Amino acid sequence: MARYFTDEHEWIDLEGDLATVGITDYAQEQLGDIVFVELPEVGSNVDKGGEAAVVESVKAASDVYAPITGEVMEANAALEEDPALVNTSPEEEGWFFRMTVADKSELDGLMDAKAYKAFCDEL
């Protein structure tokens, strides 16, 4: 399994042809207490850089962009019951959705864990 990161603070786990997407620990820390997550509908198509989800903290709503192009296959139902999973386990249990990968070359421009850490340290 390979993990990639975007400069919009999403992470992507690639397992075979399926990608799991969430937001990073850095992102959840910046957002604060998360009270609601609006997830994309299963079967919908998302485009790289397009709006895919919305995270509502106590204070404000923030868009989450699709890191790659593909079709949404599954949304994390656990987040409906407990949106705070994004705060407590952002990079594991608090995943947002699973999607197909239409074009693997889109992954080329993304960061690995080390590069992402260096990127955050600069912010």
Next chain:
Amino acid sequence: MSDTDTQDLAKLPLDAWHRAQGARMVPFAGYEMPIQYTGPSGGIVAEHNWTRESASLFDVSHMGQLVISGEGATEALEALVPGKLSSLKPGNIRYTLLLNEDGGILDDLMVTNMSREDVEEFYLVVNGATKWDDIAHLREHLPDEITMNHLDGRGLVALQGPKAAEALETVFPGVAERLVFMQGTGFEWRGDMIGVARCGYTGEDGFEINISASHIEQLAEALVADDRVRPAGLGARDSLRLEAGLPLYGHDLTVETDPVSADLTFALTKSRRETGGWMGHGRIAQALMSGPETKRVGLKIEGRMPAREGALVYIGDAEIGRVTSGGFSPTLGYPIAMAYIAREQAIEGTEVEIEVRNKRLPATVVPMPFVPHRYYRGK
């Protein structure tokens, strides 16, 4: 994340202290302000809940503190606000409004009568974002012989929560005992003159303490040394005041809103509604008689998705209003909002829909406050 240039922002007297406490600072009202703190007890929800359970220390030094004094100050100030000040006893506080000629709200403020035997004097606390406009408005309309001092170098902190009184007693013995809700007093502490008012904007019992910039850090340290007290940021202050049903200037109150539609008629002293003699009276007397077109109401939203400022309110296809503040209520566990909606529908129990990102959220008009106030009015 914010890209706002922080170079032009002013620093609070407690700036370094906030940073040492782990505050996340954001630009607000021309200052770098703590929005929340980091660490195990930090975060908006934790700070919010701690305020409801124990006591929190908020820095509100960005707010404007003004002293208006001189012979005839009472009358001069009464000409600019709808609240009666001539009947306000020394040491008592009143919530009132600065209005323009059209009855539009320029600001909402707290006025304390600080008059002594032969001096008429009032202490005003106004909003941070509007303080410079307020000062200009007051200078323009107060007679020349009335003096106005802007206490620009002084800080203001608010200690809020059910344990605020016990905690404050350990630093200023006897002070909590001397005051009930909407009363203020002055006294000396470590060589500095301090003002303490029993009020705040969270719906809880609490105090606002006006103190010199040179003593404010000592006070903050003395207060958080008490296990009952933790620092809290602007984020929690906003969610607390929303639950308390208290309008926020710049959001729920603007120059476009008047006190009648804002449901603030309690701030229009009854005897002065008819006699007038205050700026904006003409338009407001009319609104009182005919009723406002829209009214500020509370909305309880179904589900967990909050509606934010600007979201439109509908009944069927008819747009009937607009949300002016909204968020998730940590105390209640569901989203709440304030909105201005058409007067005919501004009735408890009315079912409406709020449009958020092309979805309709069902909501109901409910009475405010959403969470009951717990002010201390005496035994």
